[in-house]
Amino acid sequence: MTQQYSAPPGPEWLQQGLARRRFLQWTLAASAVMAGVAAGGFFWLRRSPLDQRRIPDWAGELSAREFLLFDRCRRVLLPTEGRDLPDTETVPVVANVQRTLSLLAPAPRQQLSQGLGLFDNAAVFRHGRRFVDLDDETARDYFDRWGRGLVLQRTLATVIKQLVYSAYWRDERTWPALEFDGPVSDRWGLAYLGNAPMPEDDGDVQTGIPE
Amino acid sequence: MTTALWRDSGLAVTQAKDIREPRMDLQADVVVVGSGAGGAVVAYELARRGKRVLVLEAGPYVPSRDFSERFPEAMEQLYQDHGGQTNRSGDLLILQGACVGGSTVVNAGVCFRTPDFILRDWRRDFGLTGLTSDSMRPYFERVEKHLGVHENGEHEIAAHARLIQTGADKLGWSVKPFQRNIRDCALTEHCLSGCKTERKQSMLVSYLPWAVAHGARIFSDTRVTGILSDNGRATGVRAQVTGIDGEPVAEMTVTAPRVVLAAGAVQTPLLLLRSELANGSDQVGRHFACHPSLYVSARYPQPVHAWRGAMLGVYVDQFMAPEDGGFVLEDGGAGIVELSMTAEPGTGAPFMDFMGEARYLAGLVTLIHDHNVGRVHWDGDNKVIDYQLDDIDFPSMKKALKAAARLHLAAGAEQVHVPTSEPLIIRRETDIDPMVEGLENQPHHLRMVSYHPQGSCRMGADPATSVVAESGETHEVSGLYIADASLLPTSIIVNPQITVYALATRIAEAIAASA
Numbered sequence: 001m002t003q004q005y006s007a008p009p010g011p012e013w014l015q016q017g018l019a020r021r022r023f024l025q026w027t028l029a030a031s032a033v034m035a036g037v038a039a040g041g042f043f044w045l046r047r048s049p050l051d052q053r054r055i056p057d058w059a060g061e062l063s064a065r066e067f068l069l070f071d072r073c074r075r076v077l078l079p080t081e082g083r084d085l086p087d088t089e090t091v092p093v094v095a096n097v098q099r100t101l102s103l104l105a106p107a108p109r110q111q112l113s114q115g116l117g118l119f120d121n122a123a124v125f126r127h128g129r130r131f132v133d134l135d136d137e138t139a140r141d142y143f144d145r146w147g148r149g150l151v152l153q154r155t156l157a158t159v160i161k162q163l164v165y166s167a168y169w170r171d172e173r174t175w176p177a178l179e180f181d182g183p184v185s186d187r188w189g190l191a192y193l194g195n196a197p198m199p200e201d202d203g204d205v206q207t208g209i210p211e
Numbered sequence: 212m213t214t215a216l217w218r219d220s221g222l223a224v225t226q227a228k229d230i231r232e233p234r235m236d237l238q239a240d241v242v243v244v245g246s247g248a249g250g251a252v253v254a255y256e257l258a259r260r261g262k263r264v265l266v267l268e269a270g271p272y273v274p275s276r277d278f279s280e281r282f283p284e285a286m287e288q289l290y291q292d293h294g295g296q297t298n299r300s301g302d303l304l305i306l307q308g309a310c311v312g313g314s315t316v317v318n319a320g321v322c323f324r325t326p327d328f329i330l331r332d333w334r335r336d337f338g339l340t341g342l343t344s345d346s347m348r349p350y351f352e353r354v355e356k357h358l359g360v361h362e363n364g365e366h367e368i369a370a371h372a373r374l375i376q377t378g379a380d381k382l383g384w385s386v387k388p389f390q391r392n393i394r395d396c397a398l399t400e401h402c403l404s405g406c407k408t409e410r411k412q413s414m415l416v417s418y419l420p421w422a423v424a425h426g427a428r429i430f431s432d433t434r435v436t437g438i439l440s441d442n443g444r445a446t447g448v449r450a451q452v453t454g455i456d457g458e459p460v461a462e463m464t465v466t467a468p469r470v471v472l473a474a475g476a477v478q479t480p481l482l483l484l485r486s487e488l489a490n491g492s493d494q495v496g497r498h499f500a501c502h503p504s505l506y507v508s509a510r511y512p513q514p515v516h517a518w519r520g521a522m523l524g525v526y527v528d529q530f531m532a533p534e535d536g537g538f539v540l541e542d543g544g545a546g547i548v549e550l551s552m553t554a555e556p557g558t559g560a561p562f563m564d565f566m567g568e569a570r571y572l573a574g575l576v577t578l579i580h581d582h583n584v585g586r587v588h589w590d591g592d593n594k595v596i597d598y599q600l601d602d603i604d605f606p607s608m609k610k611a612l613k614a615a616a617r618l619h620l621a622a623g624a625e626q627v628h629v630p631t632s633e634p635l636i637i638r639r640e641t642d643i644d645p646m647v648e649g650l651e652n653q654p655h656h657l658r659m660v661s662y663h664p665q666g667s668c669r670m671g672a673d674p675a676t677s678v679v680a681e682s683g684e685t686h687e688v689s690g691l692y693i694a695d696a697s698l699l700p701t702s703i704i705v706n707p708q709i710t711v712y713a714l715a716t717r718i719a720e721a722i723a724a725s726a
Contacts, residue, residue, distance in 0.1 A: 076558070076559065077558065077559065077562065078563065079559050079560060079563060080563070083563060083567060085563075085567075100283075100287075103287060103293040103295065104295060105292070105593075107593055108295075108301075136559070140558040140559040141558075143558040144557065144558050144633075144634075147555060147558075147632050147633045147634075148632075148633045151300075151653060151654045151655050154632040154633075154655040154656065155300075155301060155302070155654075155655045157632070158555075158632050158655060158658075159301075161558075162551075162552050165548075165551040165552060165562075166283055166548050166551065166552065169547050169548045169551050169566070170281065170282075170283040170284075170548055174547075175547070177567070178547055178566065178567070178569050178570060179514075179516065179570050180518055180546065180547045180569070181518060181519065182280070182281070183279060183280035183281060183401070183407075184280065184399050184401075185280060185397065185399055185401075185407040185408050186407075188397070188399075190397050190399075190407075190408045191408065192220065192275070192276065192407075192408050192409055193394060193395065193408060193409045193410055193416075194219045194220035194409055194416070195219055195220055195221075195222075195409070195416045195417070195420040196357075196358070196359070196394065196412050196416055196417040196420075196421075198421050198424060199356075199357050199421070
């Protein structure tokens with residue numbers, strides 16, 4: 001067992017954000033969303049036409065809404081049109097995100113799931129629809145606003161971006177356009193040096209340690 | 212001859228897949244918990260003196276040749292919590308190796324001796340009178356010789372490092388090549404994913420095989436769950452062996468009169484707390500520090516390819532002393548996944564433009580002499596690392612950030628990306644002060660990483676304010692030692708591996724003398 005579970009973030013990080021001077025900019029409606037989180041769900045929030053979409057069989061470790069969110073994010077965050085980069089239809093971005101999330105301990109995974117739900121649903125109060133239903137420009141503006149927002153908003157915007165970015169750039173099809181070399185040792189035919197030579201005549205240091 | 216056990220490559224490790232019995236009872240003279248910088252050195256130094264040594268490592272054994280040179284995969288395979296270990300608020304990634312060889316497998320090979328002014332502080336504030344520059348010198352020399360520590364040659368100063376050198380020279384700042392424990396560096400820049408061709412002299416290819424050659428036994432996949440004691444004396448440990456699928460394979464008990472904790476500055480205090488030992492002073496887990504770092508990237512007019520060449524070439528020590536600022540700037544190479552996370556250029560097209568020009572980026576790592584304000588503890592069955600960048604350290608962070616920006620601009624950078632959660636770009640010298648001074652010390656504002664957790668079971672002469680004595684033995688439990696970065700009484704500004712190797716050598720000597 002290599003893991004010890006990390007405790008989920010405590011409520012203080014949320015309170016810290018809410019106590020800041022930008023509290024007044026945070027709408028009453030958003031507070032209602034927080035209450036929704038605390039109550040344990042978003043079932044009462046806006047449904048999306050995308051909710052009818054069939055989720056691929058391989059995405060079993062993501063909830064349907066998580067899948068839709070990350071699938072939307074890859075398009076919003078990684079616009080490849082006009083660039084010498086592979087389209088996110090061909091790079092398994094969401095599958096790679098799923099792989100990363102599958103390694104999270106249960107407590108932070110649950111917290112993240114709630115946070116993703118908040119990110120998606122909080123768009124309702126400003127835009128009248130969930131994040132997954134925003135057009136590309138509005139969705140990017142939403143990310144930028146959250147990046148300048150409260151602690152919780154900054155956290156979620158950053159975490160989602162980093163999950164999606166690493167899921168894309170880890171794929172070697174994205175490397176040639178950037179001239180990134182990737183693994184090189186075998187390609188260069190480097191020799192393996194083996195273990196370091198055993199020290200010879202290895203006397204003690206013995207400077208005297210107070211007991 | 213013990214050298215008959217010597218292998219010129221790989222390591223004899225008992226892994227979970229090798230274990231056939233559900234219950235194991237073992238005997239040893241010394242049981243070492245953890246196989247990183249502290250544990251490996253103690254294991255070798257005691258094994259070569261004829262002690263029966265067992266090393267228990269919670270992480271897996273991954274031979275160098277299996278390293279993929281793909282950073283995300285390395286994080287999943289070799290790092291604590293698959294690279295996801297953070298502080299409580301989640302705004303500080305705390306990277307530690309979690310494999311046989313520990314963090315030495317995934318560090319960048321940078322070697323600094325403990326600065327003299329740090330040792331001075333330890334003597335003055337913690338009564339560690341034996342830790343003088345003169346008394347520590349033979350230990351530093353010994354480990355440096357063993358690990359082939361040497362100053363980077365010209366060929367190990369990559370394009371990104373030369374830019375930093377140029378900038379520092381223009382500003383008149385002191386800049387030096389790093390010392391590293393590398394043998395014939397192949398300049399792959401994959402240090403943080405493990406050195407595939409066994410050039411970095413990590414514990415995986417040095418002290419651990421040497422220890423095994425002298426009869427030490429290493430068990431991987433084996434997490435120690437409790438320290439055993441009797442009447443104030445350590446008597447061994449109990450552990451659990453877990454398979455790759457996460458299922459328990461065996462329960463293990465090791466009976467040993469000496470127990471050495473070297474599981475790192477997060478795991479060691481957690482183990483002590485779980486065992487309810489050595490904590491009469493309530494000091495275990497307290498005074499955690501970690502050198503919170505920023506990676507300050509900048510775009511240059513010419514291609515740099517920050518992923519080519521030696522990962523770390525030079526550093527700026529102009530501001531190392533506390534009275535000069537208390538920070539160090541280190542040149543740092545990076546791959547594209549890492550670069551994608553270091554800056555916030557904006558969403559969508561601005562980010563894709565940033566990445567499209569990644570070959571023009573070079574980066575600087577800031578290390579600050581942070582105060583020991585953190586605490587590692589349990590919350591039920593969950594570990595907690597309570598650490599936030601303290602307001603008392605925020606000015607140092609800002610000074611380091613300003614210096615990094617100045618250096619980049621002096622080196623010819625066109626724009627410097629401030630590593631925050633919102634897009635902030637410095638384009639000229641006059642941008643620096645207003646932009647950096649406008650930053651607030653709030654969670655998730657700066658993009659910070661810690662590579663050097665330390666200080667959670669500090670060493671000192673006074674049992675009321677420290678956990679272990681100068682010998683490494685805990686004040687309260689005889690035969691129970693600590694030999695990792697958790698015993699550092701203060702943060703040390705610089706990369707800590709040589710400090711840990713040297714202290715572990717010294718502690719092993721004390722253990723040998725006491726047996």
